[in-house]
Amino acid sequence: MSFFSERANLLKPSATLSLNRKAKEMRASGLDIVNLTVGEPDFDTPDEIKEFAIKTIKDGFTKYTEEKGIKELREAICEKLEKENGLKYEPEEIVVSNGAKHSLFNIFLSILNPGDEVIIPVPYWVSYPAMVSLCGGIPVFCKFNDKFKIDTNDIKTKITKKTKALILNTPSNPTGIVYEKKEIEEIADIVISNKILCVSDEVYEKIIFDKEHISIASLSEEIKNLTVVVNGVSKTFAMTGWRIGYIASKREIADVVAKIQGQSTSAPSSISQKAAYFAIKEGDRLFENMIAEFKKRRDFLIKNLSSKIKYPYPEGAFYMFLNFNDINSNLLSKRLLEEKLVATVPGEDFGVDNYIRISYATNMENLKKAVERINEFVKENL
Numbered sequence: 001m002s003f004f005s006e007r008a009n010l011l012k013p014s015a016t017l018s019l020n021r022k023a024k025e026m027r028a029s030g031l032d033i034v035n036l037t038v039g040e041p042d043f044d045t046p047d048e049i050k051e052f053a054i055k056t057i058k059d060g061f062t063k064y065t066e067e068k069g070i071k072e073l074r075e076a077i078c079e080k081l082e083k084e085n086g087l088k089y090e091p092e093e094i095v096v097s098n099g100a101k102h103s104l105f106n107i108f109l110s111i112l113n114p115g116d117e118v119i120i121p122v123p124y125w126v127s128y129p130a131m132v133s134l135c136g137g138i139p140v141f142c143k144f145n146d147k148f149k150i151d152t153n154d155i156k157t158k159i160t161k162k163t164k165a166l167i168l169n170t171p172s173n174p175t176g177i178v179y180e181k182k183e184i185e186e187i188a189d190i191v192i193s194n195k196i197l198c199v200s201d202e203v204y205e206k207i208i209f210d211k212e213h214i215s216i217a218s219l220s221e222e223i224k225n226l227t228v229v230v231n232g233v234s235k236t237f238a239m240t241g242w243r244i245g246y247i248a249s250k251r252e253i254a255d256v257v258a259k260i261q262g263q264s265t266s267a268p269s270s271i272s273q274k275a276a277y278f279a280i281k282e283g284d285r286l287f288e289n290m291i292a293e294f295k296k297r298r299d300f301l302i303k304n305l306s307s308k309i310k311y312p313y314p315e316g317a318f319y320m321f322l323n324f325n326d327i328n329s330n331l332l333s334k335r336l337l338e339e340k341l342v343a344t345v346p347g348e349d350f351g352v353d354n355y356i357r358i359s360y361a362t363n364m365e366n367l368k369k370a371v372e373r374i375n376e377f378v379k380e381n382l
C-alpha cells in the first residue's frame, strides 16, 4: 500500500530539477558551468530594507499578526495599487501571504471544487498547472498566437460550464512578453461575458523595458470585480527569500482566502511583512538600478545571440524563450549543458517542446561566456 495521496502523485517529476541537479554535479566536479536557469534577481535585497527588518526584530515585533497581514502593509499596498496601477482597494480586500506562489495556491484552494477547470495560457509558469491540480482543479491549456500571447479564439473554444478562472501573466515567465492594452481588453471582454475569474499574476510588473505595465483590473469596475490581482516583493525588490506576496480582490474572495490562510500558515512572518512594508512604501528608488541593469543585459543578448535563434521579443521579466530550428527542448538543454557547459531550462516544463528558457539574472561576464558558447553550438549544429 502506498502511503501517498493521489493528490501528491499528480505531480510529475520536473525535467528542470533533474537538469539542475546535473548542472550542480558538473560544477562540483570543477567544470565552468554558466547557469542560465535562475528564476530570481542576482542582486541582493537593498540594505535599507535589511536594516528596517533588523530594527523590527530589535523592537520585538516577533509575534503572530492578523491573518490578512499587518494593517500598515495592507494600507501601503492599497496606496501603491492606487498610485501605480489606478486600482482602488480597501485594506480588507488585501491578503498578504508567503510569496505570490502561496497567494496563488490560496486562491485556487478558495475557488476550486473537484473537476473545476482553470484556463492556463501556454507557455505557462511551471507551477500553475501543478497548483490547480493539487487544489482539485483541471488545468485546461490555451494555445498561443504568433506573438506568444493568448490565442483568444482558442480560449473561447476552451470555456465550458466548469470553467472557474483564466490565468493572465504579464510580463510573462517564461517568454518575457508584455501584453498591450488592446490585447488585455480583449481578454477582459471574454472574462466578463463568461462570468469567470481572472487571476492576474503581475509579479514581474516592474521588470519591464520601454513599456508601461497595465493591470487588467484597471480597465473597468466590471473586470476589477472579476479579477484577483497577484503581486509581491520577490522579484521587484530582490526579496525572494523573504516570502511576501499578496492578492487584491473583492472582499468576499479576500475573506475566504484569509480564512484558509488562517488555518494553514496563520500569516506570513511578522518581520518579512515589516520589510515588505518598507520596500513598498519607499518604492521605485530601491530597484531602479537593478531594472536598468536587466535592460542592459537584455539588449546585449538581443544584439549578440546568433540570428539563427528565434524568440518572442522580450519586453519584461528576465527571461528569453529560444528556438533552435525546432530541436526538442530536453535534448537541446542536455546538449548545451554537456557540450557547451551552459545550463538552460527545457520548454517542456512550460508546455512548449521546441523552446528553451534562459534567464539573464546573472552577471555580464557570465552572459558573454554564455553567448559565445551558444553561438558556437549554433555554428556547429544549425
Ligand SMILES: Cc1ncc(COP(=O)(O)O)c(C=O)c1O
Binding pocket: 039, 098, 099, 100, 101, 102, 125, 169, 172, 173, 201, 203, 231, 232, 233, 234, 235, 240, 244, 245
Ligand atoms: C510568474 C510567476 N508568478 C509567481 C511567482 C512566485 O513568486 P514568489 O517568490 O512571490 O512566490 C514566480 C516565481 O518564479 C513567477 O515566475
